[in-house]
Amino acid sequence: MRLSFYLHGKLKRTKKYILSTFRLFGYNIEKYDVRDSIQFMKNSNKKDLKIIEIGNFDGKNARTILEFLDVEKIYLIDPYYYEKSDNSTTQKEIETNGGDFYFEKARKILKKWENKITWINKNSDNAVSLFKDNYFDYIYIDGNHTYKQVLKDMENYYKKIKIGGVLAGHDICNGIHAQVDNWGVTEAFFKFVNKYNLKPRIHGQDWWIIKEK
Numbered sequence: 001m002r003l004s005f006y007l008h009g010k011l012k013r014t015k016k017y018i019l020s021t022f023r024l025f026g027y028n029i030e031k032y033d034v035r036d037s038i039q040f041m042k043n044s045n046k047k048d049l050k051i052i053e054i055g056n057f058d059g060k061n062a063r064t065i066l067e068f069l070d071v072e073k074i075y076l077i078d079p080y081y082y083e084k085s086d087n088s089t090t091q092k093e094i095e096t097n098g099g100d101f102y103f104e105k106a107r108k109i110l111k112k113w114e115n116k117i118t119w120i121n122k123n124s125d126n127a128v129s130l131f132k133d134n135y136f137d138y139i140y141i142d143g144n145h146t147y148k149q150v151l152k153d154m155e156n157y158y159k160k161i162k163i164g165g166v167l168a169g170h171d172i173c174n175g176i177h178a179q180v181d182n183w184g185v186t187e188a189f190f191k192f193v194n195k196y197n198l199k200p201r202i203h204g205q206d207w208w209i210i211k212e213k
């Protein structure tokens with residue numbers, strides 16, 4: 001027992017050392033960025049989750065969701081066109097390389113889960129009518145980050161969450177992007193929770209709300 005604890009600790013330290021050495025030279029070889037709302041969902045131990053991600057880009061976050069959660073079905077919404085109101089890096093990458101490049105990338109890294117995925121190449125406003133109300137366990141908003149659109153996504157997609165489900169999103173409190181890239185996630189989040197008197201949860205760069213009634 002003691003030996004296994006010792007070896008476990010040793011392995012953990014070795015892994016940490018290897019990863020930090022790579023990071024020191026500018027390489028990040030960690031495959032998964034398990035964001036806080038994903039970890040929260042994982043801790044809830046729920047099965048057969050019905051999920052939406054708004055803003056899929058190259059599929060990396062969807063890959064983490066599919067790897068770490070028990071997913072029955074995930075709908076990946078992304079129009080893959082350049083939207084100039086949101087001045088972020090990913091939007092510029094889409095402008096430079098074309099949306100198809102990232103769509104193909106996403107399809108490639110998510111191939112293993114093809115049967116669980118429905119691809120929706122529309123923006124979140126045009127996709128919303130496809131979904132039933134009170135149905136989803138987890139919806140992750142990470143599309144257009146402007147105040148107006150994040151608030152609209154919250155209004156439109158909160159209805160789609162079932163009781164006990166979680167509406168979440170990325171890039172809250174991201175000060176520099178708020179200044180430079182016209183992001184309004186933080187303002188939209190507080191506007192929304194105050195309007196409906198909901199309990200705000202923020203960890204890392206994720207925000208989320210549990211639908212209680």
Ligand SMILES: C[S@@+](CC[C@H](N)C(=O)[O-])C[C@H]1O[C@@H](n2cnc3c(N)ncnc32)[C@H](O)[C@@H]1O
Nearest residue numbers: 055056057060061078080090123124142143144
């Ligand atoms: C920050 S990236 C998403 C990154 C991805 N969620 C991840 O963490 O790996 C933003 C994506 O949102 C998409 N997007 C922009 N406006 C959108 C909208 N109104 N509805 C859905 N997706 C949108 C962009 O095409 C882009 O691929």
